[in-house]
Amino acid sequence: MNDVSNLRDTIIPKSDQLNADDLVGGPMNIIVSGVSRGNHDNPLVINYSNDNGRPFKPCKTVRKILIAAWGENGNDWVGRSMTLFCDSKVKWAGKEVGGIRVSHLSHITKRLQVNLQVTRGKKEPFIINILQPDLYPDELFDTSFDKMKSMIESGKMTIGQVISKCNQTGMLSDRQLGMINSIQEPVNIKGFNPATKQES
Numbered sequence: 001m002n003d004v005s006n007l008r009d010t011i012i013p014k015s016d017q018l019n020a021d022d023l024v025g026g027p028m029n030i031i032v033s034g035v036s037r038g039n040h041d042n043p044l045v046i047n048y049s050n051d052n053g054r055p056f057k058p059c060k061t062v063r064k065i066l067i068a069a070w071g072e073n074g075n076d077w078v079g080r081s082m083t084l085f086c087d088s089k090v091k092w093a094g095k096e097v098g099g100i101r102v103s104h105l106s107h108i109t110k111r112l113q114v115n116l117q118v119t120r121g122k123k124e125p126f127i128i129n130i131l132q133p134d135l136y137p138d139e140l141f142d143t144s145f146d147k148m149k150s151m152i153e154s155g156k157m158t159i160g161q162v163i164s165k166c167n168q169t170g171m172l173s174d175r176q177l178g179m180i181n182s183i184q185e186p187v188n189i190k191g192f193n194p195a196t197k198q199e200s
Helices: 060-070 138-153 159-167 174-181
Strands: 028-037 044-048 081-087 099-105 112-119 122-130
Touching: 028 159, 060 099, 060 112, 060 122, 138 159, 138 174, 159 174
Parallel strands: 099 122
Antiparallel strands: 028 044, 028 081, 081 099, 112 122
């Protein structure tokens, strides 16, 4: 492949997660396709459309912002969007090493200011703007819904997989997400593993 119109892929670090260095070329919008618990060091794992096995593992500051904006139920985050950027002033052990921060979120009704502690006895305001990504067209959704329903009920796709595929076209509205989430997934068919189900 000799396409040089976007060279971001040439600077991607070899890692199992999204890193601040991935964003040195500029901010990136992601659409959440799954939320799960991680380990002690990274307790939250956010998968997103086309993450190529490198999910976003937000730091505590970003986790607080997401919970303040979207609520504590991670299932509700699926299908929502955020803008991530590299903040070169993020400190670790007193030194500026850079880190991932969030600047915009979908599904908020107004610009947010979240005051969070950054060092002992010191708080800083974090400003979050409204993200208005392209929406999944209502007409296309309504004509495609029966097929989505059939794919889920037959076990060919999970709810999470359908949402992720839709997000490649545009962000789903609350009405559209509600309709997809109301579909009953099978639990006892060959090849279906409930443990891999992506709740939304």
